[in-house]
Amino acid sequence: MIEAMEQQIINGINNRWTKDKNKRREIDIEKISECFRVICSSRNSTLNIMNKIKDSNEDYEKLLIELKNNMKSIYNWITKDTIESLLKKYKMEVKDKKKEAEYNAEISEINEFLEKLEKDIIEKTVDKLLLFHMVKIGEEIC
Numbered sequence: 001m002i003e004a005m006e007q008q009i010i011n012g013i014n015n016r017w018t019k020d021k022n023k024r025r026e027i028d029i030e031k032i033s034e035c036f037r038v039i040c041s042s043r044n045s046t047l048n049i050m051n052k053i054k055d056s057n058e059d060y061e062k063l064l065i066e067l068k069n070n071m072k073s074i075y076n077w078i079t080k081d082t083i084e085s086l087l088k089k090y091k092m093e094v095k096d097k098k099k100e101a102e103y104n105a106e107i108s109e110i111n112e113f114l115e116k117l118e119k120d121i122i123e124k125t126v127d128k129l130l131l132f133h134m135v136k137i138g139e140e141i142c
Contacts, residue, residue, distance in 0.1 A: 002042055005035035010082045013117075017086055017110055019103065027117065033124035036075065040129060045070050050133045064126070071122050083114060 012027040040046045049067045053060065090103045090110065129135075 002039055005038050006078050008032065008035045009078055013079065013082055013086065013114070016113075017090075019089070029117075029120055029124060033121050033128060036071075036121055036125045037128040037132060039078070040071055040074055040125060041132065043070075043074060046074070046129070050129065050135065053130075053135050054133070067129070068122055068126060071125060072118070075118055075122065079118075086110070 009032055012032050015023075015025045016027050018024055046067070049063060049070055053063045053067070056063070087107060087110065090107050092100075092103075094100045094103070
């Protein structure tokens with residue numbers, strides 16, 4: 001099941017950045033963040049941090065940073081090969097030099113998009129994790 005969730009994230013990235021602009025699809029951030037929540041919830045490292053957050057309101061901000069860093073490493077572990085392969089595909093030499101120039105010009109846009117995607121997914125997923133694990137901050141469940 002986890003592998004299927006990982007594959008949905010990978011497919012989202014690949015489908016967003018296919019070289020054929022007519023076949024590109026937007027990433028459903030809600031769907032992807034839910035998949036990522038399931039993945040993170042299955043990791044012992046995430047569960048340990050969630051338990052620390054539940055047990056201590058005092059270190060909430062510090063623990064939230066620890067949680068986000070943990071999630072970032074999980075996200076990078078899932079997407080690293082896909083992103084490297086995607087960028088390599090855009091950097092390849094092709095016979096049509098006009099197309100090659102177009103692909104090379106898109107690399108910076110792809111990098112910016114992927115950075116924003118990572119931040120957005122982590123932020124959205126943090127909220128979902130806190131809610132899913134019924135973490136209380138003060139008297140309020142996040």
